[in-house]
Amino acid sequence: MDKKGILIVVSGFSGSGKGTLMKVLMDSYDNYALSVSATTRTPREGEVEGKHYFFKTVEEFEKMIAQEELIEYARYVNNYYGTPRAYVEEQLESGKDVILEIEIQGALKVKTKFPETLLLFVTPPDAKTLERRLVGRGTETIDVIKSRMLRAAEEAEGMDAYDYLVVNDDIERCRDEVHQIIQSEHRRCFRNEEFMQQIKSELKANLKGE
Ligand code: 5GP
Secondary structure, eight states, X not given: OOOSOOEEEEEEOTTSSHHHHHHHHXXXXXXXXXXXXXXXXXXXXXXXXXXXXXXXXXXXXXXXXXXXXXXXXXXXXXXXXXXXXXXXXXXXXXXXXEEEEOOHHHHHXXXXXXXXXXXXXXXXXXXXXXXXXXXXXXXXXXXXXXXXXXXXXXXXXXXXXXXXXXXXXSHHHHHXXXXXXXHHHHTOGGGOHHHHHHHHHHHHHHHTTO
């Protein structure tokens, strides 16, 4: 059966808990590789260079764009964010399922470039929960929270383009659901052309008594 890695995009409103969800997914299973993005945003407290993001100046980021080092990039709340190409390609080739945790404009660009990408959208159960999580995080100013709620309203308009919706009410349940979705995705017929060809020719050979 399918041995190639799948490219998976996970999006969700800022505060949907998708970061924590990805962390528990990575801690629980071996076959996933999480891409580390480049960004021009300033690091939040506790964020580590090369682990959470590669933090870049605008100049450095624009150089990466010019040198085609990014699979996609987008502007989000006045900063650039982008996915470095090399790591994604390496990991997919080695059979890992590669997860990009990126916002919606980037997600749609990836889907256009690579139509086999699986798109998952993580959402909190309701808008109030989202606002409460953003305020509770305590790392953002009121203005940033406002712009993230505004952005969430805009992003909600694009949810329909995704393949699956995941409601993040309970982190462990949600992790298991995401894992199951990805595992089922490996079983899709279009991802198993080689296997199908093989069994078809075996069956034909069997009929001929070979
Ligand atoms: P944050 O500043 O909260 O870490 O991220 C803001 C948004 O940018 C989130 O929705 C996050 O998923 C998205 N993001 C992070 N990395 C990338 C990337 O490489 N490309 C795109 N298009 N969005 C990204």
